[in-house]
Amino acid sequence: MIRRTVRVVNELGLHMRAANVFVERASSLISIVQVSRGELRVNGKSIMGLMMLAAPLGTELVIEVEGPDEEVAAETLVRLVEMGFGEGVSGNSGGPK
Amino acid sequence: MQGISAAQLHDERRQELDLEVIVAAPNARLPITVSDVNRPGLALAGFTENFLYERIQILGETEMLYLDTLSANQRGAALDHLFECDLPCLIVSKGLPIEPRLQELCESRQVPLLRTRMSTTPFIHQLTAYLNNVFAPRMTLHGSLVDVYGVGLLFAGDSGIGKSETALDLVERGHRLVADDIVIVSRRPPSILIGSSNELLGHRMEIRGVGIIDIREMFGIRATRVRKRVEVEVRLVRWDPAAPYERLGLEDRTTSILGVRVPYVTIPLVPGKNVAVLAEVVAMNHLIKSSGRNPAADLDERLKMMMQKDQAAFPVGDVGDTE
Known part of the structure; x- marks a missing residue:
């Protein structure tokens, strides 16, 4: 099992489209994907679950992956969040530029 | 372009349009090919430039009154102007008396002459509606059309995927079949698609393993509909784990x-999935969206508002700046 911590860096946060992009990527992986924000922990392949996190710009998320492709999975998903789900990085993010 | 003859128009719409044949003109040269009509007042007055000869010419009270004001010679000349081109059909409205010279010309030039007792404007409206239907762009689609809660769902998909079975399931649930396997779709102005079944096939259906069944006979009149607007295309596809679904x-x-934009949804089929229930949901969702609501957009809006509040409570800087 791999656990990584990332910060939400896109302006709109983990809104519906971002959640959809994450789920699409997560669903293409074999590993089980869990995403948590604080106490809240949801299935990373569920759009409704990710939206429930309601994670705005700047939030810290913990991504846990477990399975045969967990190394690739962790890398892929962490990078996806760090790239702002393809929406770009907010100037206000405090995250990597 | 394919057209219809004046005889066909008379045969099909004699009652509705209150038509009688004055000159049959069996050797008419021009068929009726357009749904617009023309009132040839200006042509009678001698201005024949841009004369829309290919249309049905309607002679109403105005035209007849004008001819009455002319001397016999002038009247002959006026009518000659009208016959400078071949005409597909002339129709006198309001049951007005036929000018003998007009009848002669129609006979010698073989232009069908009809008369209606209807007033000119309502007659033109009804005639145009009929011709619009006759000349509507149309095509034949492979699929099934079912009226589900008043929404016309067109099921599309490969042969054997289960379009007929889905339609049958929906009929069982109280919805109405319009056409199965072959749907004839025509476009009505401005941009409405109307689907109906082939006249021969009616509401018959082929169910694999059973054979041909007649839905009308089996389920009665309430299970069928003659025509229905096509509103949503439902594409049934085999489930493909790699394909991205909505x-x-x-x-x-x-x-x-036929050049009309139609929303579509794709439903991947897996064993045990109840397509009829999903189809009902598609229809109801279409009704909700048509009323101006979008459940997905609403939820996204709520989510964004929630995140905004959250962020106001814990500004980015406070969460811990990594720089």
Whole structure:
């Protein structure tokens, strides 16, 4: 099992489209994907679950992956969040530029 | 372009349009090919430039009154102007008396002459509606059309995927079949698609393993509909784990049928999935969207508002700046 911590860096946060992009990527992986924000922990392949996190710009998320492709999975998903789900990085993010 | 003859028009609409044949003109040269009509007042007055000869010419009270004001010679000349081109059909409205010279010309030039007792304007409206239907762009689609809660769902998909079975399931649930396997779709102005079944096939259906069944006979009149507007295309496909399926429904995906944009949804089939229930949901969702609501967009809006409040409570800087 791999656990990584990332910060939400896109302006709109983990809104519906971002959640959809994450789920699409997560669903293409074999590993089980869990995403948590604080106490809240949801299935990373569920759009409704990710939206429930309601994670705005700047939030810290913990991504846990477990399975045969967990190394690739962790890398892929962490990078996806760090790239702002393809929406770009907010100037206000405090995250990597 | 394919057209209809004046005789056909008379045969099909004699009662509705209150038509009688004055000159049959069996050797008419021009068929009727357009749904617009023309009132040839200006042509009678001698101005024949831009004369729309290919249309049905309607002679109403105005035209007849004008001819009455002329001397016999002038009247002959006026009518000659009208016959400078071949005409598909002339119709005198309001049951007005036929000018003998007009009848002669129609006979010698073989232009069908009809008369209606209807007033000119309502006659033109009804005639145009009929011709619009006759000349509507149309095509034949492979699929099934079912009226589900008043929404016309057109089921598309490969042979054997279960379009007929889905339609049958929906009929069982109280919805109405319009056509199965072959749907004839025509476009009505401005951009409405109307689907109906082939006249021969009616509401018959082929169910694999059973054979041909007649829905009308089996389920009665309430299970069928003669025509229905096509509103949503439902594509049934075999489940492909690699294919991306719609998960949000934030915006409508549309396809084009006869140049009309039609929203479509793709439903991947897996064993045990109840397609009829999904089809009902598609229909109801269409009704909700048509009323101006979008459940996906609403949820996204709520989510964004929640995140905004959250962020106001814990500004980015406070969460811990990594720089």
